[in-house]
Amino acid sequence: MKKNILILNGSPRNKGxxxxxxxxxxxxxxxxxxxxxxxxxxxxxxxPCDACDSCQKGGKGCVISDxxxxxxxxxxxxDTLVIASPVYWYNMTAQTKLCIxxxxxxxxxxxxxxxxxxxxxxxxxxxxxxxxxxGINLIYxxxxxxxxxxxxxxxxxxGSAMNIGxxxxxSELMEQSYLLGKKLGAPx
Amino acid sequence: MKKNILILNGSPRNKGxxxxxxxxxxxxxxxxxxxxxxxxxxxxxxxPCDACDSCQKGGKGCVISDxxxxxxxxxxxxDTLVIASPVYWYNMTAQTKLCIxxxxxxxxxxxxxxxxxxxxxxxxxxxxxxxxxxGINLIYxxxxxxxxxxxxxxxxxxGSAMNIGxxxxxSELMEQSYLLGKKLGAPx
Amino acid sequence: MKKNILILNGSPRNKGxxxxxxxxxxxxxxxxxxxxxxxxxxxxxxxPCDACDSCQKGGKGCVISDxxxxxxxxxxxxDTLVIASPVYWYNMTAQTKLCIxxxxxxxxxxxxxxxxxxxxxxxxxxxxxxxxxxGINLIYxxxxxxxxxxxxxxxxxxGSAMNIGxxxxxSELMEQSYLLGKKLGAPx
Amino acid sequence: MKKNILILNGSPRNKGxxxxxxxxxxxxxxxxxxxxxxxxxxxxxxxPCDACDSCQKGGKGCVISDxxxxxxxxxxxxDTLVIASPVYWYNMTAQTKLCIxxxxxxxxxxxxxxxxxxxxxxxxxxxxxxxxxxGINLIYxxxxxxxxxxxxxxxxxxGSAMNIGxxxxxSELMEQSYLLGKKLGAPx
Numbered sequence: 001m002k003k004n005i006l007i008l009n010g011s012p013r014n015k016g017x018x019x020x021x022x023x024x025x026x027x028x029x030x031x032x033x034x035x036x037x038x039x040x041x042x043x044x045x046x047x048p049c050d051a052c053d054s055c056q057k058g059g060k061g062c063v064i065s066d067x068x069x070x071x072x073x074x075x076x077x078x079d080t081l082v083i084a085s086p087v088y089w090y091n092m093t094a095q096t097k098l099c100i101x102x103x104x105x106x107x108x109x110x111x112x113x114x115x116x117x118x119x120x121x122x123x124x125x126x127x128x129x130x131x132x133x134x135g136i137n138l139i140y141x142x143x144x145x146x147x148x149x150x151x152x153x154x155x156x157x158x159g160s161a162m163n164i165g166x167x168x169x170x171s172e173l174m175e176q177s178y179l180l181g182k183k184l185g186a187p188x
Numbered sequence: 189m190k191k192n193i194l195i196l197n198g199s200p201r202n203k204g205x206x207x208x209x210x211x212x213x214x215x216x217x218x219x220x221x222x223x224x225x226x227x228x229x230x231x232x233x234x235x236p237c238d239a240c241d242s243c244q245k246g247g248k249g250c251v252i253s254d255x256x257x258x259x260x261x262x263x264x265x266x267d268t269l270v271i272a273s274p275v276y277w278y279n280m281t282a283q284t285k286l287c288i289x290x291x292x293x294x295x296x297x298x299x300x301x302x303x304x305x306x307x308x309x310x311x312x313x314x315x316x317x318x319x320x321x322x323g324i325n326l327i328y329x330x331x332x333x334x335x336x337x338x339x340x341x342x343x344x345x346x347g348s349a350m351n352i353g354x355x356x357x358x359s360e361l362m363e364q365s366y367l368l369g370k371k372l373g374a375p376x
Numbered sequence: 377m378k379k380n381i382l383i384l385n386g387s388p389r390n391k392g393x394x395x396x397x398x399x400x401x402x403x404x405x406x407x408x409x410x411x412x413x414x415x416x417x418x419x420x421x422x423x424p425c426d427a428c429d430s431c432q433k434g435g436k437g438c439v440i441s442d443x444x445x446x447x448x449x450x451x452x453x454x455d456t457l458v459i460a461s462p463v464y465w466y467n468m469t470a471q472t473k474l475c476i477x478x479x480x481x482x483x484x485x486x487x488x489x490x491x492x493x494x495x496x497x498x499x500x501x502x503x504x505x506x507x508x509x510x511g512i513n514l515i516y517x518x519x520x521x522x523x524x525x526x527x528x529x530x531x532x533x534x535g536s537a538m539n540i541g542x543x544x545x546x547s548e549l550m551e552q553s554y555l556l557g558k559k560l561g562a563p564x
Numbered sequence: 565m566k567k568n569i570l571i572l573n574g575s576p577r578n579k580g581x582x583x584x585x586x587x588x589x590x591x592x593x594x595x596x597x598x599x600x601x602x603x604x605x606x607x608x609x610x611x612p613c614d615a616c617d618s619c620q621k622g623g624k625g626c627v628i629s630d631x632x633x634x635x636x637x638x639x640x641x642x643d644t645l646v647i648a649s650p651v652y653w654y655n656m657t658a659q660t661k662l663c664i665x666x667x668x669x670x671x672x673x674x675x676x677x678x679x680x681x682x683x684x685x686x687x688x689x690x691x692x693x694x695x696x697x698x699g700i701n702l703i704y705x706x707x708x709x710x711x712x713x714x715x716x717x718x719x720x721x722x723g724s725a726m727n728i729g730x731x732x733x734x735s736e737l738m739e740q741s742y743l744l745g746k747k748l749g750a751p752x
Contacts, residue, residue: 090332094285144278466708473658510708520654
C-alpha cells in the first residue's frame, strides 16, 4: 500500500529553513513511492480550542467552522503526521500549537482517532543545541502526546539554522531529512 | 513603591480553575498593597508572529495591529508577569503561546525590554503530576525564556484540577496561590 | 507462568520510605502469584564500570569480580525490574547508578539482554514535586534507557516522603505501590 | 585575585575524551592566570552516602573516612567547580554521582558551603545529541542543584565523542573548552 504522509508546517515562512527540510523529507518519501502533502498552518484560519467540550458530547467532532474542518480528514487519512516547526521561545510555534490543541476533537474517553499512526518531527532552531534553544521541550511535548494517544514517535530531524539559507548549507541535515522521508515513505 | 502585577491568563475559560487560582493570587497581591490586572488572552485578537522581522529593524516595535498593541505597554509597566495556563496537550495553551511569540518585538540584539522583571507561573492539569500531564514542559519553557532574556523566574503554583470546581476544593492549591500573590505584591 | 520480579533498591536505608513502598509492591505482586526478590544495593560490593570494554569483545560478560556477578543472572531471570530509589541531588542515588552503569555488559552491538522485559520505578523525594525535587530527571533517564534497549517502561509510583515514616502515612502512595505490584505480578 | 578551579573528572578513563577537554579547559584557565587542579574520581575511594545524617547533627562534616576528606577542602577553596563526565546510561557516571551525593555534608538547614561558587560542565556522549544521548538529564540535574544550593551554573561544553581520539578531532569542541577555561580563569 502506498504510504500517505501529511506534513504540518508551523513556520510562518513558506520558504524558510523548516520548509526546506520538509521538502527534503517529501522528496525522500516520494522517491519511496509515498504520497506527501505539506500544509502551511500559518496561512490557515485555525482558531484556538475554546474548551466548549462539544466534541466530547455528541461524537460529531469539533463545532468550530474554520480550516481545521479540512485538516481533520487529511490527518485521519494519513499514515504519518510530520510536525515541522522552528523553535520560537523555547517551544513550538503558536501556529503549530493552535493545530495540536484542536486534536481534542479526535479524542474519546476510550480511543484516539490517530492511534497507531506515526508521528515525526522536523525542527530547526537559532541557538546551538536542544538545551540552549529549548528544542528539547518540543521533543518532550510530542513524546508525551504519543505516550498518551498511542502514536508511534518515529524519527526526529533537528539542527541549528538561524538565517534563511542555513538549512541548504547543512548537508548533514538535508540528508537526514531526505532519509527520514525515504524511511517513512517505504511501503510495508 | 506599589507593585504592579499583570496576569496573562491563557485559558479559554474565564471562570475555570486557572482563573480561580489567578484570582487567589490577585487577592493576595492586593492584600499586600499591589495593583493587579488579569488579562484573558482567549477573548483577544492576537495574531501569530509572522517573522517579518520588522521589529528587529526599525526599533518601532511590532507592526501587526491587533490587541497586542494594548498589551505591550501593560507588560512594560508591570513588575511581575504571571503566566496562568492550563496544560493542553503536554504544554501551554495556544492562546498563551500566541502572546509569548509576540515578545520577539521586545527584544533587541543587546537587550530585552522585560529584563529584570519577575515571571511567575500558575498551572493546572488534568493528569496527576508534572510528568504524566506534561506540565514540566511548560516549566522548562519558561525557565529557558527567563535564562535567555534575564527575567527572574520566581514562583510556581501547580496542581491537578480536571473539572470546573476542582481548584476551589483544593485548599492547599488555593493557599499557595494566595501566598504567592502576597509575596509578589509586597513592596520592596 | 509465574511472574518473576526483581526489585533493585538503591536507598542506603533498608527500612526507609523506599523500602516501605517496595514492600508494598512486593505484597501486591505476591498476592497476584508472582515471585519477588528485593535486593538492597547499598550493602553490596558493586564497583563502578571502568570502561575496559572487555564485555564488548569476548562475549564473556563483565570481568569485574564483585557482587554484580550474582545480580546479572537474577536480572536475566526476571520478567520485571523495579528500580527503587530516593531522589538524591536531583537524580537517582549513586548506589542505583553504580548498578545501572554495569548493564553495559548486557549489551552487544545488536542486542540487549534485558530487551522486552518490563521496567518500573518507585521513587520518593523530600521536596514537593517532580520539578523541585529533580525526580523528573530520574524518570527521563529511565525513559531514555528503555527507548535505547527496548525495555517496556511500565509503571511509576512517586511521591514526597521526607522523613522515616512518611510513606506509611501516605495511603494513596501505599495503595499505588500495592496496585502496581498486583499488575506486574499478574500471570499473562 | 587568582582564580582557583577544581575539575572533578568522573570518567573512568584518565586519557579519554573527557580528560582531553578538561585539559583544554585547564590550559585556557592557566593562560588566564588561574590555578587549576583536575581530580580523577575513578581512582579514589569514595563510598556512597549512607544517609546516617551525622553531618546534619554535629556540624562536624561527613563521618566517612575516605578520599572525600581530601576533596572537601579542595572544593571549599575553589572559585569554580567543573563537573566533567561522559554520559553513561543517559546520565552522569556513577563515579560522578558518588561524589555529588556526598555534598550533603556541605549543607545545613540555612546554608550551603559552596553557595556563590560557579559550577561548569564538560560532557561528552556517544550518541548524536542531548536527547538521544540523555545528556539533557545531566544538565537538568546540575541546573536543579544550582537552583537549590545557590551556585551559579556558568558554562557548558558538550558534544559527541564516541571513541578515544574523537575529541581532539573536533576543533570546535576543543576551542569551546579552551575558551570556557579562559573565561572561568580570568581574575575579577
